[in-house]
Amino acid sequence: MSFMLDDVGLTHGNGFVALSHIHLSAMQGESIALIGPSGAGKTSLLNTIGTHHLPTAGRMQVLGQAASAQSPASTLKVLRSRIGTVHQAAPIPLRQRVVTAVLAGKLGQWPLWKALASLAYPQDLPGARDALARVQLEDKLFARCDQLSGGQLQRVGIARVLYQQAELILADEPVSALDPALSQATVQLLVQEAAARNATLVASLHAVDLALGHFARIVGIRDGRVAFDLPAAQVTDALLQALYANADGSAVALPTLQSLSSTPSDEPSATTPIQVIACR
Numbered sequence: 001m002s003f004m005l006d007d008v009g010l011t012h013g014n015g016f017v018a019l020s021h022i023h024l025s026a027m028q029g030e031s032i033a034l035i036g037p038s039g040a041g042k043t044s045l046l047n048t049i050g051t052h053h054l055p056t057a058g059r060m061q062v063l064g065q066a067a068s069a070q071s072p073a074s075t076l077k078v079l080r081s082r083i084g085t086v087h088q089a090a091p092i093p094l095r096q097r098v099v100t101a102v103l104a105g106k107l108g109q110w111p112l113w114k115a116l117a118s119l120a121y122p123q124d125l126p127g128a129r130d131a132l133a134r135v136q137l138e139d140k141l142f143a144r145c146d147q148l149s150g151g152q153l154q155r156v157g158i159a160r161v162l163y164q165q166a167e168l169i170l171a172d173e174p175v176s177a178l179d180p181a182l183s184q185a186t187v188q189l190l191v192q193e194a195a196a197r198n199a200t201l202v203a204s205l206h207a208v209d210l211a212l213g214h215f216a217r218i219v220g221i222r223d224g225r226v227a228f229d230l231p232a233a234q235v236t237d238a239l240l241q242a243l244y245a246n247a248d249g250s251a252v253a254l255p256t257l258q259s260l261s262s263t264p265s266d267e268p269s270a271t272t273p274i275q276v277i278a279c280r
């Protein structure tokens with residue numbers, strides 16, 4: 001078992017209930033896409049599995065370890081070093097060099113002396129170069145992060161997780177800053193990487209076609225709850241319509257790679273039809 005959430009709830013400090021009654025588990029090596037409308041709770045769920053938020057209700061186990069608000073900080077620190085996270089906006093100091101940002105993937109696994117030394121003298125140039133080559137950024141090894149575009153920075157965040165070789169990869173909208181072709185290639189890279197190392201991958205995606213095209217298991221999230229948890233081939237158009245429907249029940253066009261890339265805001269276009277090609 002990679003993780004198990006048993007009736008988990010998450011209430012934020014301001015009293016907002018972001019997640020309720022979540023039952024979700026994954027075997028080691030599974031790849032899962034989280035989909036659902038904006039504000040549904042996908043990021044909250046990923047942050048909870050990653051132990052950055054701890055459940056305020058229910059029980060959670062991650063990588064064989066119980067994780068709760070009562071867990072010792074040292075236990076959570078070790079656990080987090082085994083989890084790789086790709087953020088929507090990579091939390092990378094902009095003055096840092098790309099090589100340092102990638103090598104930071106293993107800071108939690110290295111002894112303190114090596115981690116500190118790596119800040120001044122990068123400790124594993126070939127490893128960083130390899131990871132960057134996989135996201136087509138080999139030539140940016142010594143660039144400063146503030147010289148990169150938003151999409152390049154997002155790919156540096158992905159290279160960092162590839163370098164980390166985590167047992168559990170949590171990717172929160174990992175391709176939101178990439179064009180459709182690069183989005184496809186990058187999601188495929190993450191899925192292939194996880195499969196090759198038997199790592200578990202959970203990715204939240206706005207584009208429904210991207211999720212259905214690359215992931216065997218799809219979890220729909222709405223209003224902080226699991227709306228469905230199904231093999232991609234069993235996710236019907238009716239389920240998707242219900243997942244994304246407006247609060248008054250009226251239908252919306254489903255968000256696709258194409259509609260999202262041609263719409264400046266994160267609102268899906270009202271006209272784009274979706275072509276569902278399920279992953280088998």
Ligand SMILES: Nc1ncnc2c1ncn2[C@@H]1O[C@H](COP(=O)(O)OP(=O)(O)OP(=O)(O)O)[C@@H](O)[C@H]1O
Nearest residue numbers: 012013014016018037038039040041042043044045
């Ligand atoms: N730290 C916080 N404190 C209070 N409320 C929060 C906090 N973080 C998130 N929320 C609220 O929880 C709800 C779920 O947010 P979340 O970011 O998990 O949704 P999401 O499905 O990832 O959305 P999106 O697709 O737009 O990124 C939202 O209403 C959000 O405003």
